[in-house]
Amino acid sequence: MVSPPARYLVFFQYFGTKYSGVMETSNDQSIVGVQNYLEKAAQNLKPVVPIKFHISSRTDSGVHALSNSAHLDIQRAPGKPAFNEKELVYSLNYHLKPEPIRILNAHRVTSSFHARFSALSRTYVYRLLIGCAHYSEIPVFERDLCWAPVGGCLNVPAMRDAAQFLLGTHDFSTFRSLNSETPFQSPVRTILQVDIRPSSGFLSHHYEHRGLEFWELKFRSRSFLYRQCHPCCRTGVTAA
The missing domain is CATH 3.30.70.580 (Pseudouridine synthase I, catalytic domain, N-terminal subdomain)
Incomplete structure (x- = not known):
């Protein structure tokens, strides 16, 4: 049997x-x-x-x-x-x-448990590296682990102010990509957390003299729309 x-x-x-x-x-x-x-x-x-x-x-x-x-x-x-x-x-x-x-x-x-539908939240983390004039200046230990926009610096206070508008329940139609399931999905989602804070790089204390800054943007929600979080600089996801 x-x-x-x-x-x-x-x-x-x-x-x-x-x-x-x-x-x-x-x-x-x-x-x-x-x-x-x-x-x-x-x-x-x-x-x-x-x-x-x-x-x-x-x-x-x-x-x-x-x-x-x-x-x-x-x-x-x-x-x-x-x-x-x-x-x-x-x-x-x-x-x-x-x-x-x-x-x-x-x-x-139990047999009734489902990883997707039983998930309580999902968290996406973006890592930014500031201070590189060219992508070739990204430390080799950080390749493929961060996004390094060229030139300038981050206006962190303005970013934090803007992040407050994303918190809560909204229609995110203009934030998503289209796929075959898009017409059948509600564009309404609730963002539970948005954090923008300094981050450490791998072995970054060995190249502090270069003036590189690492920042981490964290978004948490029960669920996201298809590509609502664009993958250009997304480097980690935690599902729980």
Whole structure:
């Protein structure tokens, strides 16, 4: 007798430079999604039914995730017990090598849990680097981890004043991109948090003499519209 599938919530992170985004793509593309690698790794667990990752938060090409989440169902062969959480994390990470994708932790959840629809909030982080006259001046340890607009400085007080207009519930029609689902989605969303604050760079204390400034813009909401947060400088996403 085949045992019922066990459902797990997993949190995972990835360095997204080499991927088309988090969502699954056709395997015959030259650049595929993070989900492709997650599901390829999961098939090594020898499930009775192919494993599908249901991801809570979408990211686009080149965007990284500090902590994204997904749920998956694993049905094992008769007589095989369900994986415990540590076994699952270890096994998936083993089969993800050498991809820059890591499972952070896993939790057994009920069959009614859904990673996308049960998510309480999503947070997008943008990192800005000020002080570079040309993109070639970006420290090598910060490549693909920040956006460096050329010239000038940030008017932080004005940015913080403007951010207050985004807080709360609004119609964000003019902030979104169009896709096949756009006509069926409400453009109304509630922004719960907007923070603009100084940030540290990796090993930045070793090049303080260059006068570089790192800033972090954080946006948190229950959900966002398709590309409401433009990916040009988005470097991390946390879904919880």
